[in-house]
Amino acid sequence: MFRGPARLPSVGSAAAGTAATRADPPRLPPTKGLFPPVSVPPQHPARRPDPRRRDRSAGRAGRARDDDRAAARVEKLAQQSWVEGAEPELPVRTVRPEEVVFHLGPTNSGKTYESLLALERNGRGVYAAPLRQLAHEAYERLSRELPPGTVGLSTGEEEIDPDAPIVCCTVEKAPMRGDLLVLDESHWVADPDRGHHWARLVLTGEYREMHLISAAEAYLLLKPLVSDAKTITVVNHKRLSRLDVLRTPVRPDGVRAQTLVVAFSRKAVYAVAAALDPQRPGKVGVLYGALPPATRREVIARFTRGETEVLVTTDVIGHGINVPATTVLFAETTKFDGVERRPLRTWETAQIAGRAGRYGLTGHGSVGVLAGVTGLRADAGLLKAGAEVARGDAMSDLPKRAPRLRPELDDLGAFEPVDLPEALTRWMAWARAATRDQAMTADDVTGLIVRVHALLPLLRGPLGAAGDLWTIWRLINLPIDYNPPRRTRWLVLAKAALQQAFGQSVAPETVLEPMPDRGTVEDYEQAAAAARDAQTLLRSFPGVAGLTSEDAAEVEEACAERITELLPDAISLSASGRCTTCGAGIAPWFSTCRDCSVRSAGRGPGREPHRGTDRGTQHHDGHDRQPRAPRAGGRATGGGRTAESGGGRRGRGTSASRTGGRPGAGRSGRSR
Structure with missing residues (x-):
């Protein structure tokens, strides 16, 4: 832990006012031209500065400078003393785990199944996962096998028997000690936003036994965090069903039942669903991060029962959710990750593609490209590489991020809320130095600092009496x-x-x-x-x-x-995917094509808007398309935006981290 030292007072500078010295003004030269010559008479001898006063002023200024330098030295020494007293150290557990079991392998290889069997046999413990949906799946599965009251659920939204012998929860809700821990999707330790929850649980969690479920690539990240375990066992799992890559793209009229279609924003999901709905009216569902958890569970249940035949989803489906899908089709293979629009990584592609052909639910699986939705394209080569990773035939490009360490309040040495910004800044600098040669790195706590600064103005008034340090810490977290x-x-x-x-x-x-x-x-x-x-x-x-x-x-x-x-x-x-003016096909995150936008902006009195021609409309994406009127009753979902080259701009929408995102999907907020 970071041991907070006693607070040293800062010495303020003793700035003193310096008297202004007065000098003889220069005699101005005669002015030629427009103005008559002007001369300035000399100052009266009685008003000349006294040399003794000038000396006294210079002395005061010198003493003020000396005081400032002394104050700066004291402040520097105080900060150095604070740093030396803090002695940044990695947090450690006091009870070593007797055994750590790594379950490593690709998707659909039985990793979670075997871990839950161990938890069921043990009768006591915790199952922790990144998503509420996964916690629900484990809760329902264990509840079917064990007596009533044995299994509880604890997420950010629900609490069902949280004190039961076995608790299924999201990682943020997982207790720091217990008998047996099953940690699903452990490669999330490399996640830049939520990875610190995994890191602290694995590094400091005091459990007798730990089962860590992960892609094989994360083993080197996780092993140093449990190096103190008495016994470490590695179980390598192989995929239990075949996964084939379709040779040719599939068009909307060729999509079969039990198919997942993947896109990476809310607007793209609805555009794809609208293209598929005429082929299977009422049998197409949608799944994305902005839907409430209860709605997501109902959508998945309908697909599982066969009431919905095709499910259009974001990459929320890729985080271990099990559905009876025989085929996964990608409508696009680029996503907006909250910072930039980029191609999928092979490990992300594998996580999604691996949902096809679930052992015990369907037969073998297939992965391929969905073609025919305007503005969306998928890279077949990337899908082939992702399928190889999903089968376990190749290593993925999981980012080599070091697990992140985030401070607890006791690590900071702060005494009042006003201390938190400086304490957090210092902690981040010290932690980076302390973990330079470690398997960890300091988390970026800038977001916490921003929240503290947002609250400090409120604390200067009457509310300051209620804003104690612990309350503010809980609020900013x-x-x-x-x-x-x-x-x-x-x-x-x-x-x-x-x-x-x-x-x-x-x-x-x-x-x-x-x-x-x-x-x-x-x-x-x-x-x-x-x-x-x-x-x-x-x-x-x-x-x-x-x-x-x-x-x-x-x-x-x-x-x-x-x-x-x-x-x-x-x-x-x-009506996504069609220009609301001329009906030409456009990307789903726009409502008006570029041609109509330009013509509308430059249209003078008496000029008609562009409506296309008999030969079709040359669209901005380079394809000739016959103009078609928007569907009756449709409403634009592009928010009045127009198609522009170079991709879309970020706008209002779902959390990019939960939907996979793209421009127009908004910024991160992970599912908790």
């Missing part, structure tokens, strides 16, 4: 998205918690926005997301505005039910 456009939502909720603690009244609608009476799927998605944020706050700060987390859960559930009702019509009425 709430897992609520702080990226636009939801940034203000976290600040509103944090202020409400402080007001409640201070005794001020808080309106319930400030914390829990009511569900809209009418709206689109996107409207209800946003209302459900706001309700989840309220649940997150109310679990840590119950009673704010007289509400409980159950109140917020009811609003989210109502939104989820409404979304489930609206999804079929939202798919059939989607």
Whole structure:
């Protein structure tokens, strides 16, 4: 741990005012031209500066400089003393694990199945996974095999018997000690946003036995974190079903039942679903990160029961979710990852492609390209490489990121909230130095610093009495998205918690926005997301505005039910992929093609908008397409944006980290 030293006072500079010295003004030369000659008479002898006063002023200035230098030296010594007293060290566990078992292998190789059998035989322990859906799957599976009351569930949104002997949870909710730990998708230790949760759990978790489930490439990242284990066992798993690559692209009319179609933004998902729906009316479903968890579970259940034959999904399906799919088709192979638009890595492709041909659910699987959706293209070569990784025939390009270490409050040595920005900055510098030769690296805590600065103005007023250090630390660590456009939502909720603690009244609608009476799927998605944020706050700060987390859960559930009702019509009425002016095919994240946009912007009085020609419309992507009017009842989902070369711009939409994202999908917020 980072041992916080006693706080040393800073010495402020003793700046003193310096008297201004006055010198004889120069005699101005005569001015020629427009103005008559002007001369300045000499100063009266009585007003000449006194040399003694000048000496005294210079002395005061010199002493002020000396005081400033002395203060700087004291401050530097204080900081050095603080650094030397902190002695940054990696956190360590006090109880060594007796055994660590690595389950390594590609997708669909039985890694999770064998680990859950070990947990079932043991009768006590924890199953931890990155997604709520995976925790649910493990909970339902173990509940079928074990007596009632034996298995509990704990996620950011749900609590069912959390004190049961076996608990299935998300990683953030996993206890730091227990009997047996099964950690699924352990390669998430390399994730830049949430990897620190995996790192601290593996590095400091005090469990008698640990089962780490991972792709083989992550073994070198994980092994140093459990080097203190008494016994380390490696179990290599092989894929249990065949995975073939389709030789030719599949068009919408050739998509078979039990197929997953993959795209990487909300708009792209609806564009693909709209292209597939005429072939299988009412049998096409959608799955993406912005859907409420209850809706996602219902969508997956319908696909599993066969009520939905084709499921269009983002890469949320690639994180270990099991469905009876025989084929995975990629409509595109590029994604916006929150920073840039880039091609998929082979390990990402393998995680998704490996959903095809699940052992015990279907026969062998196939992976291929979906063609025929305007603006979306997939790289067949990348899919072939990803399939090789999914079969275990090749190594993936999993990023070689070192596991990240994030501080706890006790690591910082802060005494008051105002100390946190400097303490976090110093911790980050010290931790980077301390882990330079270690298998860890310091996490970037800039986001926490930004949140502290957002709260400090509130603490200067009456709310400062409620803003103790522990309260502020809990508020800045709430897992609520702080990226636009939801940034203000976290600040509103944090202020409400402080007001409640201070005794001020808080309106319930400030914390829990009511569900809209009418709206689109996107409207209800946003209302459900706001309700989840309220649940997150109310679990840590119950009673704010007289509400409980159950109140917020009811609003989210109502939104989820409404979304489930609206999804079929939202798919059939989607007009994505067509210019709203001329009907030409465009990328799904635009609503108007470039030609119509340019003509509309430059149209003078009496000029008609571009409507295409009998020979077809030469579109911006270089393909000739016959113009077609938008579908009746359709509404543009591009937000009025126009097609431009070079890709789209980021706009409002789902979290890129949960949908796979692309321009228009918004920024990260991982599923918790």
